[in-house]
Amino acid sequence: MNALLDNVDRLALWVLWTSLSIVGVMAAIVIAGRLALLAHDRRVRRLRRAWDPAIERALQGDTKARETLARSPSRDRLELARFLIFPLVDDRRPDRIAATRDIIRVMSLIPLADRWLRSHRWWRRIPALQSFGLLQMAERAPQIVAALDDGNADVRSAALDALADLKDPATLKAIVVRLHDTSLQRGRRAAALTAFGPQCEGFLIDLARVDPEHRLNYAKALSVCGTARSRPSLCDWTSDTRAPARAAAFEALARIGLDDRAAGLAIAALDSDDVQERAMAAAALSGWTAVGDEAAQLARHLGDAWPVAVRAAHTLRTMGSAGRAALESCAARADQAGELARQMLWEVEAGV
C-alpha cells in the first residue's frame, strides 16, 4: 500500500513538474512570438524609412535609384520586394507594373521566385505565383497554368489569381477549359473571367458548341463576360431540355440585354413550369420598352411565386410608362401583387 502511495506521490510530482514545464514553454513561445513581431515591425519601419524614397524614385524611372536597390543587402531584398509588389494588388496601372517588374529583375529576385515556384513547400509556391501574376510576367504563364493542376488547393487558387492578374490571352483557354473543375474556387474562377471580360466570349461559345453537356456553366460564365455576340447562342440555349440551363441562359441574357427574338423567348418562358426559369425570364425583360403587351404579361406574374413576382416587379419599374401603368393597375389590390406594385411605385416616386 505504501509502495502504491509512493508511486502516486512520485506521479503527482512528475505531473506537476510537467505542467510547470508546459506553462514555461508556452510562456516562452508567447514572449518569443511577441518579440519577433515587434522586431519585425521595427525592421519594416526602419526599411521603409531607409528605402521608400529610393523605391519612389526607381518607380519614376530614376536609374541611380534602381542601381541602389540592386545593391541593397540581400537580407533586406525580400522585404523590399514586398514593398514593391503589394501595392500592385490595388494599383494595376501598366506603367507601374512594368516599372516594378524591371526593378524586381535588377534586384535579381526572379531566380528566387523561380526556385520558390519549384519548391515542394506549398507556402513557397503561393507567393511565387502571386508575384508572377501581379508583375504580369507573361513568360512565366506556362508555369502558372501548370500550377492550376497543383496538388494543393491553395496553390491552385493562387494560380487562378495569378492568371487573372496576368491577363495574358494565351492563358485564356486554360481557364475556360477548367470551367467545370470544381476543385478550383468558384469566386476565383468568376474573378478570372471578369478580368478577361469579353475576350473569353469566343472560347466559351465555341466550347459550348462541342460540349452541350456543360451548357449551364457556359451560360453562367457568359453572364459574367458575355456581350451581344453571345445573344444568339443564349437564345438557342433557352430551349435546352434542362430547366437550370434555360434559367442560366435567361440570367445571362438579363445581363447582356435583349433583342426582339430574345424578348419573345423571355415572354414565352414566363409560362414555364420552372420557377427559376420564369424568374430569370422576368429579370431578362428588365429595361425592355418595346410596344407590346409585355408589361401586362409581367403584371400577371406579380402574384406568382415570390422569386418570379419580385423580379417581375423590378422589371416593370424599368419599363417606362407601360410598366408604370401596369403597376398602377395592380396597386389597389390587397394581395402580394398589390404590395409589390405599391412598393415599386413608391420607389419610383422616392427615386430610390
Place this chain on the structure above:
Amino acid sequence: MTLTIAVAVFTTIVTAYFVLWNAWQFVMGGTASRFVWRYQWRRNIRSRALVARLASPPLVSIVVPARNESLTIVESIRALLALEYEAREIIVVNDGSSDDTLAVLQRTFRLIAAPLATGQPLKTAEVRGIYRSIDEPDLVVIDKVSAGSKADASNAGINVASGTLFLNMDADTMLEPDALSRGILPFLEDPTTVAAGGYVAIANGARVEGARVVDAGMPRSWLARFQIVEYMRSFLLFRLACASHNAVTIVSGAFGLFRRDAVIEVGGFSHDAIGEDFDLTLRLQRHFRAARRPARIAFVPVPVCWTQAPEDLPSLKAQRTRWRRGLLQTLWRFRGVVGNPRYGVVGMIVLPSTLFFEGVGPLLETAGYLVATVAFFVGILNWSHYKVLLATSILLGAATTLLAIFLSDLTARRYLRGRDLALLCLAAVLENFGYRQLNAWWGCVGTVQALTGKGGWGPMKRRAFTPIDTQ
C-alpha cells in the same frame, strides 16, 4: 470508512475528467494552431482582394435586431453604412422597444413609412410598420411587436432581406471595417458554404471612435479581463478546431453570415430557443448532413467584430445562466444527433464532447469543490494530492490560455503593449481563483433553472459609445 471510499471514488472520477479535459484542450489547441498557420498563408493580401475583383459581389443584408438600443443605435448604423463592402443593405428591426429607439432612428435618418412587399417565408409577430430612409437608400427599418425573442426579430429581418446572404448581428456589436469582405470569402470560395462565423472580440477597454474600435486595450475591470481570455480560448481554440473539420456547432449571434435560402429551408431562427444561434447552427448541420447534401460552416479566425462584455456580477450571472439554459436546451433538442454516426464529426465528436465537458463539467467541478471542503473538515482530504491536482489544473489551464494568446497575436495582433500582455497572462492565472468557481456555480444555477423552467433574460447594463472610450 464509507465516506472515505466515496471520496476516493469521486476523486478518481474528477481526476479522470481532469485528464480527459486537458487532453481534449491540447488536441484542440494543436488542431487550431494548424488551422491558423494555414490561414496565415492562405489569406494574404492578394487573396483578400478577391471581392474587389468581382464584377458583382453578392448582396449582403445586415439584419440588426434592436430592442431599447436608443443609446447606441445611431452610431452603430453609421458604422455599418461606412463599411468597406458596398453591396449591402441594412435592415434594423425595432423589436417592440419601450424606449425611443424608433423615434431616434426616424429623426436621425429621416425615415418615412414605405410599402415593402415581403415573401414572408418565416412567421413572425405582427409588423407594425416599415420605414425607409430618405437620406440612406440602403437603410430599412421594421417596427414590430416584440415576441420576446431576438429570433423573432431576426426572422422579420430575413423576410425583408433581398440579399443572397444575410448578416445576423447584435445592435451593440461593432464591426471591423473589413468584416464583410473577410466574411464573404468562404462563400465565394466554396459554393457549399451555408454559414460563416467570426472571432468576436471584447470591446471593453478599447478606444472607440464612431462605433469603431480604433485601439484595443485591456479594461480596468478584472471581470472583463477574464472574459477576454475566455473569449480567446473559446473562439481561437474550440471553434477553430471545429472549423478545421467542418464541424462548427455555433455561429455567434454577434456575427453570423448565412445563406438566406439555407436558413429559410431550415425554418429560420427558432422562436423558443434560448441560444438561438447555437440552435440554428446545429439545425443547419443536422439538416444538410441528414440529407447527405454538402454544406460547410466556415469560421474566420480574425476579429470581425467587437462586443461589450458585462462588467458587473448580476449582468454576468444573468448572461452565464442564460447561456447555460441555452446549452442544455439545445443539447436536449439535438439529443438524437449526439453519438449518431449519421452526423459525422458533429454527432460523434463535437456534440458528445460538448455534452461531457460543457454539460457535465460545471456540475462535476462544483461537486468537486464541495466534496473537497467536506473531506477537509472531516479530516479525510489527502491534502498533498489535492494541492497537486489544483496546481496542475491551474497550470494546464494557464498553458491553454497562453496558446490562445499566441494564436490571437498571430491572427489579430491586438493587445500588443507589454502591459496588456502581462495583464492577459495574469488574468490567465487569476481566473482560477474565484472567476472559474463562479462560472461553475452559475452553471449549476442555470441547470436548476433549466430543469425548473425558471429564469429570464436578466439584467444587462448597456453603455453608450462615447466619442473616445478610454474607460
